[in-house]
Amino acid sequence: MLCQLSINNFAIVRFLELDFRPGMTSITGETGAGKSIAIDALGLCLGNRADASSVRPGANKTEVSARFSLDDIPLAKRWLEDNDLELDDECILRRTIGSDGRSRAYINGNPVPLTQLKLLGQLLIGIHGQHAHHAMLKSEHQLTLLDSYANHRLLIDTVAASFQRCKQIEADLKQLEASQHERIARKQLVQYQVEELDEFDLKVDEFDEIEQEHKRLANGTELIDTCQASLDILTEGEENNIESLLNRVVSLAEDLQSYDPALSNINTMLNDALIQVQESAGELQHYLSKLELDPTHFAYLEERLSKAMQLARKHHVSPNKLAEHHLALKAELSTLDSDESKLEEIQLQVEASRAAYLSNAQKLSQSRARYAKELDKLVTQSIHELNMPKGKFTIEVNFHPEQMSANGSDNIEFMVTTNPGQPLQPISKVASGGELSRIGLGIQVITAKKVATPTLIFDEVDVGISGPTAAVVGRMLRSLGESTQVLCVTHLPQVAGNGHQHMFVDKFNKAGSTETTMKSLDREQRIQELARLLGGDTITSNTLANARELLQ
Template sequence: MLTQLTVNDFAIVDALDIEFGAGMTTITGETGAGKSIAIDAISLCLGARGEAAMVRPGGKRADISASFSVEGNKPAQRFLRHHELDNDDACIIRRVISKEGRSKGFINGKPVPISQLKEIGIFLLNIHGQHAHQGLLDGALQLSLLDQYANHQKLNAQVALSHQNHQQIKGELRQLQQAQQQAQAKVQLLEYQVEELDAFALIEGEFEQIESEHQRLSNSESIQLSCHRLLNQLSDDDSFNLESALNSALHTLGEIIEQDSSIEPLAEMLNGALIQIQESSQELASYQNAIEQNPERLSLLDERLSKAMQLARKHHVSPQELPALHQNIHDELQAMTNDSKRIDELEIQLEQVTTEYFTQASKLSQSRKKYATKLEKLVTKSMKKLSMEHGEFAIAVAFNKDGNINKNGLDAVSFLVTTNPGQPLDALNKVVSGGELSRISLAISVITANKVATPTLIFDEVDVGISGPTAAAVGEMLRELGKSTQIACVTHLPQVAGCGHHQMRVVKETDGRTTNTTMVALSESERVQELARLLGGNTISDNTVANAQELLRVNQ
């Protein structure tokens, strides 16, 4: 709950330091005194938009701190731990706005983005503004209020998760279907290319082998003639060849060795050369015998080389790259084929998650109808307390199985009301006046507040437009709510102010040059004087004082 508010140089506030207690605190003051200044300051602490104009004239910066006790507030505690901002059971939120308009936020002394102030604010405090009742005409808010009352967090989460799964699968399916439509022409092209390359079936390294064999066959006759000449030079020419010359040299060297054995190693060298010449001749003869002139084979190789060159030019690659290209095109076509299979799988999954969504949405709808019956009875009862004796409130929950799938389910929720006997139930905006709408909104706020985990509720002049017994009933409702939830209520009605467990007064003072607004907690005697002022205006008589004392006694 809110325990303390400190404000410095904010708007028309010089310095303000006030403590808040449990129960219901009422805030009163003269018209124009700035009764809502504390609410504005708290709103700023919880992430409301800050502007340079909020800084008090002459001040360097507006500095606001709001202290909360989060003992027992599990959501707030989890938030603080998750962001490493926890500090026992305390949560101190500070907001600073410079006169240049720069804004800073702090939680427990650590700087944080303004967005985090908004996030934690949801778990700490809820403000019902002067014109909040106008929002009651919105169907989305009506749905939200019913879900709050019914504690539908779990069911809402299940429906939202089913909706998320549905949207995810639907999105992937749509994307693949669009891609498939756009790629249809490409699939046909890839199929043709794969078929053509499959038919040619060039394997890795084959082009180099074909090219080598083709060159050999194309030049077989020339190679034969060269081999013949070389064999003659090595061993076959009768007039002169290397083998005969070496034999002759070895014979002559043998004669020399008989005279001088010191050159015998030279004979070994010449003999080695002779052996190499003989082996070379044999290898060359074998090579020559293997060479054949094969016009048919050469024709086949010509055709395959030409086809390889043609396909390479067609695909803008070298012939050597054709096998890799073939594999890439095959893989791409396979991926597109797999997309088709994935589309079939997604269509089945979409049907399954759609069924699951409708199951969850139907459960939520059944629960909404159940709690709508309870809530409409409670609101009708409260309307009668708030001087709408013939009022009747109803909630229509229409499940549209053909509606658009969304995270909130398939229900259309409408708040219906009648205020006069004989009149049929109809939509709020067609039946009630502004004052009646305000009272209905207040009744729903009080009823749903018991179901909402937010530990502090602030009502900013939600009692505008009511008086007399109705005002007393409003005060009683808020005081009863204050037994379980901390309530702060800005009011101009003595009947409401007298119901508070605590009361504060807002005063605006001026010395002709500057203006300052202060807020002070009132003692019991000071409360009597303030209530008497609210009852009697500028003239406070013994009767108004007695009435003020009676208001306090009744609510003790």
Template sequence: MLTQLTIHNFAIVRFLELDLRDGMTCVTGETGAGKSIAIDALGLCLGERADAGMLRYGAEKAEVIARFNIEKNIHAQQWLQANELDTQDECILRRIVTQEGRSRAYINGTPVPLNQLKQLGNTLINIHGQHAHQLLLKPEYQLAVLDAYANHQGLLELTRQHYQNWRSLHAERQRLRQAQEQRQARLQLLEYQVHELDEFALQPNEFIEIEAEHTRLANSESLRNDSHYCLQQLHDGDDVTISVLMKNVLDKLSPLSEFDPHLKNVMQMLQDAQIQIEESHYELRSYLDNLDLDPSRFVEVETRLSKIMELARKHHVRPEELAEKHRLLRQELTELSAADERLQELATALHNAREDYLAAANKLSASRQRYAAELSQQITGQISQLNMPDGRLEIVFHPQETPTPTALGLDIPEFQVSTNPGQPLQGLAKVASGGELSRISLAIQVITAQRVATPTLIFDEVDVGISGGTASIVGKMLRKLGQSTQVLVVTHLPQVAGHGHQQYLVAKQTDGQQTETSMKLLDTETRLQELARLLGGDQITSNTLANARELLISG
């Protein structure tokens, strides 16, 4: 349950701290005093959209903190554990909004994204707004009411999953079909391109290798002649060679190094150089002996290299990228060739996905039919107590020749009502007046609230259009509901407020420059005064006080 609500600089609230109790708590006040501000602030703390207009004029930030006792709230405890957030008997939600419209959210002191605040909020509070009777005219809201009453979360999720799978497969098939004509043209081009490249059979890295070979063959004469010249200069020549010169130098230097040890390092370096020269001579000799510079091979290499260059230009890639381009084209051809096969696979998959969806949706529909009869009976019983003794409500489903799959199933419900004896059932919008619609809506909200596993229920002026003896019955209904759960009621009706276990008064003060809203818990005497004001306006008389006392006692 909600134990405390603290509000800083929200709307016209400078600072407000409410300590809340269990049972039924009523909030009253003059029109325009800001009775719903606390509910709006709480909505912000539960993840509603934030903007800078929520800040009190001149404030740098607004802050709302809501404390909950979750000792008996298993759903909230499980959610906190699943999301690795601190789990104790108390849960604290906090929301901050800045002048720039930015907001930050916290759960038990840990920063969290807004969607987590919303998810946890759904396990803590259920808010019934003053416009619920207008929403009741919409088929999607009627369906949501029925599903909430029947606790269809599991069936809805299963239906949604099968629908998403079917829809995904359906979209893929549509894409393949739309692209089929273009695919055929592309397929023909790819078959030609891949066939041409397959015949050429260029291997990875072949261009680098063949380019190197072409360079070598193109310079065959220089390689042979100049290598032979170098071999002659090193060792094989008839004239003085490098080997002979090196030997002469060593012969001269060797005795000198005996006279002066400083020359030994020079001797060592020259000896190493002599060894390197000899090895170079052997390597160069071996190279010339094995040099294969076949002119016919040069023609082959040049022809293949020219073809590589031609194909590379044709496919708008560099020559070294041609092999990779070949691989990609072959891969695309394989995928396109498999598209027809995929279409056949999709036909089977779609059929199976639709069957799975229909099985889940039909199971959901059957459950809706069962609970629709039960809910219709309960609503009829409740509205008969709300000064509609001959009222009757029935939830019907309109059959469809070809049902269109949706994430919510296949059902289109309609809440039909008869308000007078002998009157046929018709849609709410055609039959119910504003006051009747309010009473029907309130009856539905009270019934569904008893089925929803949230420990705190808020009714924000849901008694609009209700008065007199009907209002007293509404008060009794909400008080009874407050015996099993915490109920907060924003109301303008004394007959409802008199049934609360406790009552807050919202008042607005101004000094001519700034306006401020406050809320205070009323004791018995001040509560009588407020009920008398609600009954008779600003002129409180002994009669209105007496009537207020009767309302409070009856509560």
């Protein structure tokens, strides 16, 4: 709950330090005194927008701090733990606004972005403003009120997550479909190229092999003539071939070795040379015997080589890279085929994600319908108490599967009849200003009981209410204050008298400067203030008696 609020140099406030207690606190004051100024200042600690106009004239900056007890607020404790912001039994939110308009925010002394103040503030305080009943005319706010009462956060989060997944998959599908024409055209081209290269069927490294074999056959005559000439020199010449000459030298070397063993190495080397010549001649003879000048095979090679070079030029690659290019095109074609399969798969995913969304949205709709009936009875009972004895309130929940959103697929309509014999109609068409205030207040009090926020602020929500109805409103707020801290800014004595405590706002001029103060009233001061609210400036014994009666 809110324990203390300190305000420095905010608007017409010089300095205020306010201590708050559990229960219902009534806040009253003269018209124009600034009864809501403490609420406005507190709003700064909750992350509301502010600018240099918030700073009191002549001051350098505005500073507002709010101290909260975290007893029985597990959500706030968990949030502080998750954000590493020094968890303790208490929490202090602080905000400063300089005369230059620059703002700084702090949680437990730690500088934080404004968004974190807002997130934590939502767990600590709920504010119901005097114009909240006007917002109730909007369908989206009616939905918020119903969901607040139902408190089915998990269902809402599930629907929101399934909606986001659905949107993401639809975006993927849209992107694939947008490129489908280009992809089909590319696939047709690649498929033609692959079929053409499949027909040619050039293997990796085959071009180099063809080129080498073509070169050999193209020079076949020269190879035969040169091989034969080499054989003649080595072994087959009629006179002075190398083999016969070496045989003669080897014979001479053997004679020399017999005379001098030191020449044995020469003999060995000459024998080795003879063997090398004979083996070389054998290899040449074998090669020559296998060498065939097949014109048909040569023509085949020449045609294949020419085709390879032609296709290489067509595909803008070198001939020896054509086979690798063929494999790359096959891989691309496979990818394009998989894209087609992926398109079909995503289309199925879209259908599945929509089905999942609609299933979750229908569960949420059923929950809303169930809690709507519960809320119908409570609000109808409430407006009966608020001097609309024949009134009836109901909530229509209509499920529209074609209307997908993060909040579900429901259209919510608050329906009301205020007089007997009249049919139920949308609240915007039926209720007068006073009736709308009473219905709105009843809904706010009922939904506030279901929300885990430990502090609730009602800022002149009783506008348009008077007489016996005001007394009922006061009792409703006091009852709410038994379980929740309630701060109520009001101008009605019947409401103010129901507060467990009472604070008075006053405005005065001092040395040409306007200043607002706020103080807690004791019992006698409360009687005087209630008498003022009852009778205006003239306080009589009757108004004092009435004031005492209100405090009973």
